Amino acid sequence: MKLNGYKVFSFFNILLMLIVVLVTAYPIYYVVIASFSDPTSLSIHTGLLAAPLKPFTTSAYELVFQNQQILKGFANTMYVMVIGLALNLILTALGAYFLTINGPMLKNVITFMIIFTMYFSGGMIPSYLNIKDMELLNSLWSLILPSAITTTNLIIMKSAFQAIPESLSESARLDGASYLQILIKIMIPLSKATMAVMVLYYGVSRWNSWFAASIYLNNSDLFPLQLVMRNILNMANQMAGSTGTGADEMAQLVELIKYALIVVTTAPILALYPFLQKYFVKGVMIGAVKG
């Protein structure tokens, strides 16, 4: 009987998951087929799309890849992401680990100092002046450094470290291991799944960020991909209301590349997840490590 109950549950569970896949996959599918559709047909199409509207075209992708800015943007984003991500992970792990160490007198002060920044910040202008004073304007470091730590991520990391039995690090201390050694040899290996989450969270936010770039950079050669994309898409909105008799042409061009642009700028980051998935597989044996 019990077994049967579980089978029924499994059946509905799988069914439910299939529905989830359908409803979540469709918009992706829509964007992809829209990117291969004829833009004039697309602009007057209503309702769902099952297949690309004819004539099937790759011209949007050709236009996207012809755009110098997009290619430069891609390079800039990669640069910021690789260096930034490394910095994110190092600093977050260091900070999170410190907050789990029992004993230091200043721990509470530092904890409060970190939490406080989640709610209070100086705002855009002082931050800008700060970057300016450090002479980081017009440098990709202005994107990398100010977002070196996201406090919520640090807290998530901390809670993962906290879940590791204290006895592990204590015995390591007794064996003469330094704090850094404990972090590298025990804490991080035992929280691989959370580290993978960090890679994903930080990676995605690095990939998607554009605002800092828009205010700290005055040289379009340095613009990251998302900022380039935003500028192009914003133009589409402006065109719709324009009174110029030739504006339709440009509006359509933007409409044409809109979806291709979304595909090109999203696909690389979507590909990150499958690589990280193996860290989510069950089977961590804390006891085994302990022993």
Added chain:
Amino acid sequence: MKHKLLKKILSSVLAATLVFSMAACGNDSENTVTSSSTKEETKAIESASTTESSTVQESTVAEVTYPIEGNVTLTIAMLDNATVNANAKHLFETPLGKAWQEATGVTIEVIQCANNDAMNLLIAGGELPDLIFFPPSKYSGGAEKAIKDGVIEPLNDYIDEFAPDLKEVLESNEIWYKTNVTSSGDIIGAPFIRGDAYLCSGAGLIIRQDWLDELNMEVPQTPDELYDVLVAFKEKKGATLPFTTTNSWMRNIVNYGMISSAYGQVKSDWYQIDGEIHYGRAEAEYKDTLAFLNKLYDEGLLDPNFASNDNNTVYSNMANGISGVTVGATGGYMGTILNAVEKDNPTYDLTGFGPLVAKEGDVAYSGYYSNALTGDTLFMTTQCKNKEAAVKFMNYGYTEEGYMLLNFGIEGESYTMVDGYPTYTELINNNPNGWSMQQALAQYTMSWNAGPFVQDKRYMEQYAARPQQKAAQALWAETDAAKYMVPTLSIAEEDQAEYSKLWADINTFVSEMMIQYITGTADLAKFETEYLDQLEAMGIDRVIELRQEALDAFNAR
């Protein structure tokens, strides 16, 4: 000589501009850089047109000689433009930018700002470039404050000597001049000017001409006629949503008076009659416009989704015969829809109509109308290191050569003179790199966008316009809109806090009530008690008073 140039400019400027989304501007009258074209202006243009001689005087401007000596380098901060950026790093690396630098003898270093925030922060940073191309109205507190704060260096001390052509152009038109000075008489900078009232229209009501023909109906001119047409479209043409639009265009219908003339109101936004300011949304006549729209809504003639529609939905409603009437711009709307249906439905045809009037043959008080001076201005900062050269550079766009360069690009390359008419070459019309015409224009001209010069109509004449678009453009310009237009006003600094506090709430209230009355969520029978009285309680009288003061100050300049 210079008068010749001026006449030429005035007579030839006849176009609309592309880039500034009027839908967006129209949302908020406070935001709109409202221009006013008075009778004088129209007259000036008329007389200029009539006396225009086709001879092009080969003239070099007397006072300023280009190129400027001494290998000057100037820094200029400007907003990035994605159309330009698609094929060049920034404006001054385009063929136009290079020619401009060569002609003026000035090397330009560009500080690219991605958006308004970036520009404001650049200014906040305190290290200013020599020149900035940006609407001063977007500086916190406006041009007046920017001068007071020491951001803008007014041109008063320099214009006579170094920018005689700019001076000439500004002085040729009272409104242009007044819009470009502050109430204390400071000359702000080198503005982008659409020289003709005609350039400032370019949006209005649009209808399926082929359906009208099939039904043997005339283009509607009054609300009743429009109503009949919509009923006929619904019953005989199967249009399920005969009149479709978006929220922001609905606002434009009301704000620009596309219907209100029929009910004796200029428009349901800010307007002025002989120097007296009015707020249409606080007037009793506004109710009639709402009642008409509400009737359309109730009877299923007006698209019930209008408040949440986006532009694409409207295009598709129109293209697929779900709707037969809409409202929009010549380019973004008429052009897009016609483009979309051309292949499959060759008989499909659109006509612009309206603004509606009380009886056939009347001239509407108002219609869609934006500003001669859009607000985009090239200004000099107080930290400019070479003011003489900077002002001379600013002046260039208003000289004859500069005028031709910025409107049409490089002679022999992007245009050639054919019988005295600057004609774009294949490089623009049919670009070998496969660029759209606009992308090509963006590399060779500024006329497609905005810049420190006067825009020429002949650019637009060649810009792929269909006859329907041209006709609509002409029709929509035939109103007295210019007469009632409120110019760009700046509220006195000491009143600004009070004004913005009152206005923020009122603005939300009126926008909200407009939709509620149209959709019948709020009861029009209680218009006076629930709406007008409430507006009064929210301090509309004080807001009107403050704007009146600002208008008086403007007129006194």
Added chain:
Amino acid sequence: MHKNKKKEFFLIRLGKDLRKYAGAYVLVIPVVLFYLIFCYKPMYGVIIAFQDFSPIRGIAGSEWVGLQHFKDFFESYYFTRILKNTLIISLSTLIFSFPMPIIFALLLNEIRNEKFKRLVQTISYMPHFISMVVVCNMIKMFTSNTGFITSLLGIFGVPEASLLTKPEYFVPIYVISGIWQQTGWGAIIYLSALSGIDQQLYEAAKIDGANRWKQTLHVTLPGISQTIIIMLLLRLGNIMDVGYEKVMLLYNEGIFKTADVISTFVYRKGLTDMEFSYSTAVNLFNSVINFIIIVVFNKLSKKFTETGLW
């Protein structure tokens, strides 16, 4: 005298502490530096909330207006409405959206077929990446008078008109679309927590004769409870924040009654002028409330569950 002694004593203690934990403090130095340089150094900026700030004059040169901006905000005709709407949207999101990723992660955890599981996981998190503009366009499409959601509701007697023109549908649309877009992404953290549960605990439970349901109740849930609490606390600390982007893409003046929130109100006001001071004041107000909430709930949480953010 006494005070001085105490201070001295403190400093000695601190010195000892610093020496004892030198290895730990060294690790945290870069982190502290980061916070000092990039968060605390610019923090003086909040004082523009009490000024009539002009960018070029800077904070030193701008005029002081005291609590004027706060007063303006509280006195606004719409203050109670936007506050109410903000809280309703925020709490609805908390109540309905917050549990979804947890439920989803647990259900996914029960899927035996690894390949299918990975597929579901990979696809379900994708909507997170679709730009808000595209998502909102789709929502509008589906909820227009001919949209399929509207038609679906039509079967249950809901009149077929655009749902986004009716105030009563805004919050459900906002919340449900949020669930659709963020559940898969939100589940990632729980999936990682699930993978961290010691497998021996399941073995032990099985030996004790616990069925799947009991295992979930007694092993799985406690295993991820800490993560749930942390995520919940983080969420509670943002109760006053409803971002303007999505709301602005979805709303129209006809449904301001339920859709206008603090951030959109400030955004619209900001359009009139570059009102740095006003928006800073409103943000400060939000932050203070958020901060109070987080402090209170963190305390409660530590008391009852022994888990907290700090």
